Amino acid sequence: MTNERYDAANPGAPKAIVVYSGGMDSYTVLHKALQRGYQVHALSFHYGQRHSRELEIAKEVCRKRKIVHQVIDIRAIHSLIDNSALTDASRSLPGGDYDQDNMSTTLVPNRNMILLSLAIAQAVNIGANICFYGAHGGDHVLYPDCRPEFVERMNDVAAIANFEAVRIEAPYLHVDKAAILADGLAMGLDYRDTWTCYEGNELACGECGSCRERLEAFAKNGLVDPVPYVEIPGSPNV
Template identity: 40%
Template sequence: MKQYEKAVVILSGGLDSTTCLGVAVQEGEEVYALTFDYGQRHRIEIESAKKVAEYYRVKEHQIATLPFLRAIGGSALTDKEIAVPHSGVIANEIPVTYVPGRNLIFLSIATAYAEVVGANAIYLGVNALDYSGYPDCRPAFIESFARTATLATKAGAMGATLQIKTPLLYLSKAEIVTLGTKLGVPYELTSSCYEGGSVACGVCDSCRLRRKGFAEAGLTDPIAYSERIDVV
């Protein structure tokens, strides 16, 4: 019988994290999925994460609640007084959808979870191309955190190395969609819209990026949108 390696996959329920989970499964990992409920406007993604985890029959699916991120606000995703942008992503500009410290916090909790279950890798679906303005999606941050995690944990002190795997880091959205389609990723179960409605708005920055990715890949997005405009 094959001995699987254990891995924690940070699963939001969106396109990127679900593709990341698909990659982990394809690489033969025994997956422990970790989803965060931080009071996000688009809470519908949590339900998507549950469906994706069930689809892949992951070993375990934990949902960590972080109400403090909503309490402090500072992002269009956690503060309803800040409008979700519909104008499209501006390169090298940090958008209002940036959640202060989000990936730093997520990875810290995932590190603790990995230590407990004996996982030697954490998969994170960050992408440096589409969201180059997010400081916590940049390669320098990922590399730095991996070093810090080794220094900060019992496992690291005993000589174990925790890998932070980011298989989508340098892929365009079209390349991500193409990869996921080849792996049979169930995109029909995913949710990407920042507005958080039962049907994706089609015009927020996240919807635009997703639709653009499918269009450039020459593939059909299986989810519905309430509005359809030319993607740029």
């Protein structure tokens, strides 16, 4: 485990845990929690994801903003969740649009329940009563652990699993990535400080479903994604 501690902003403010992958959604959630006045403790998880480059992005963001940040290495459970194109490098990542037909192979078994359980434990440990994560409406068709029903049930459990109740907050649960981006832009966020591509190479591929959803979000906001992409014919970003 890498544990990087800095002087948290807003000393004396209520504490909050943010599950922070380094991607667009959690990056926006991180700043939403800061905007709401919380003293943020960011948690990132290395679970054997092939796009672990996102963790380096998360570290740098927290370092620059002096946010308390922990990277938790849970790769010991990799063999329990390796039936996914995101955790098995021998499998091909699906390209094309971000929908159930071609992205179902990227579902990591029980991922958000595992990560939120650990986040709840840390919340109790440091005296925080809220955990933020970046589930959003665009993921509902594909990922059950990003749906409102899941958040509701996790909240039920988080309220009784310890003597101290913890609340799960997903501020973008009912909107899509374009709306998340619009909110982040309104906060003045720089999305060069994020990583989305499932390939995890030096340049984003522009072809995986995650890249395509991201590119679409920028296009809907009338912008060009500032992250560098591999040159792909027809891409709006090259």
